[in-house]
Amino acid sequence: MNQPLHDPFLRLLDRYQRDFPLLSSPFTLLAAECGLPEPVLLLRLRQSLRDGLLSRVGAVFAPNTVGASTLAALAVPPARLDEVAAQVSSLPQVNHNYARDHHYNLWFVLTAPDRAGIDAALARIAELTGLTPLDLPLEREYHIDLGFALGAQGPTRRVTVSPPPPVLDDADRRLIAALGEGLPLLPCPFLPLAAASGLSEQEVRERLQCWVASGVIRRFGFVLRHHELGFRANAMCVWQVPARERDAIAASLAADPAVTLCYARPPRGTHWPYNLFCMIHARDAASARRELARIAANHDLQQLPHAMLLSTRRYTQRGARYQQETT
Numbered sequence: 001m002n003q004p005l006h007d008p009f010l011r012l013l014d015r016y017q018r019d020f021p022l023l024s025s026p027f028t029l030l031a032a033e034c035g036l037p038e039p040v041l042l043l044r045l046r047q048s049l050r051d052g053l054l055s056r057v058g059a060v061f062a063p064n065t066v067g068a069s070t071l072a073a074l075a076v077p078p079a080r081l082d083e084v085a086a087q088v089s090s091l092p093q094v095n096h097n098y099a100r101d102h103h104y105n106l107w108f109v110l111t112a113p114d115r116a117g118i119d120a121a122l123a124r125i126a127e128l129t130g131l132t133p134l135d136l137p138l139e140r141e142y143h144i145d146l147g148f149a150l151g152a153q154g155p156t157r158r159v160t161v162s163p164p165p166p167v168l169d170d171a172d173r174r175l176i177a178a179l180g181e182g183l184p185l186l187p188c189p190f191l192p193l194a195a196a197s198g199l200s201e202q203e204v205r206e207r208l209q210c211w212v213a214s215g216v217i218r219r220f221g222f223v224l225r226h227h228e229l230g231f232r233a234n235a236m237c238v239w240q241v242p243a244r245e246r247d248a249i250a251a252s253l254a255a256d257p258a259v260t261l262c263y264a265r266p267p268r269g270t271h272w273p274y275n276l277f278c279m280i281h282a283r284d285a286a287s288a289r290r291e292l293a294r295i296a297a298n299h300d301l302q303q304l305p306h307a308m309l310l311s312t313r314r315y316t317q318r319g320a321r322y323q324q325e326t327t
Contacts, residue, residue, distance in 0.1 A: 093117065178196035258280055
């Protein structure tokens with residue numbers, strides 16, 4: 001069990017990874033809660049951004065609700081890996097980009113307003129790199145609610161729900177675009193979002209609250225980077241599961257406390273036969289391997305074809321940008 005945190009600032013980051021107060025002056029409330037003057041709290045948050053601990057303050061949208069997304073990979077000649085990773089990361093559609101120890105050694109997530117935007121980005125990557133991306137769109141999510149508890153008051157595990165996509169108007173889309181970089185670290189942070197979206201400040205907060213309540217926003221709050229928290233090994237674990245057994249196995253995996261993400265994606269022939277994915281975040285590679293062995297034993301997965309893809313380098317980790325021009 002996680003121990004209580006003694007630093008009030010870290011307790012605040014822990015507590016508000018979700019359920020961030022959607023008030024006109026939220027940092028006034030948070031400053032009072034952790035016993036810091038508001039200007040000092042804002043300074044510490046800005047320093048956390050510069051240090052990389054804090055990725056942003058903002059929304060994590062449920063997959064495929066306000067846009068389209070996919071997980072993709074490339075098999076890159078090792079001598080070209082950094083070059084190709086830079087080309088991939090240069091596209092605004094790419095928000096996560098990692099090297100992993102596998103034949104498919106570069107893995108990235110793309111988001112766009114629609115599937116046509118994803119297809120255009122994948123075509124652009126093929127054009128830039130001369131390599132064909134492996135395209136693995138989400139088929140079903142079982143647990144996607146990534147948060148890292150720093151202490152005993154950190155985010156509790158919640159059941160993942162998949163809400164229907166909302167009907168978005170132009171103001172909604174402008175608001176989603178403005179949220180891409182996160183909430184400004186200002187005393188009244190929703191005012192810039194109002195100016196960017198053409199809504200009143202109250203309308204911005206009401207729309208965000210509606211999306212949170214419906215599950216379109218999976219969580220709104222401090223988005224922390226796992227590597228800077230000490231979770232230095234992240235492993236993508238994949239299995240080739242019989243289709244008729246997939247949902248039952250996935251439900252069991254999704255409930256395992258070591259599994260931070262669990263979802264189904266389509267197999268792609270003999271070169272990528274896997275259809276069930278989960279993520280493990282651990283302090284080091286040895287711990288990740290031990291967790292995988294335990295998970296496989298506990299969930300009776302030892303005999304199924306599988307692979308473990310440990311990350312070896314993080315090239316890009318930023319918030320998803322659903323509204324952008326296709327490069």
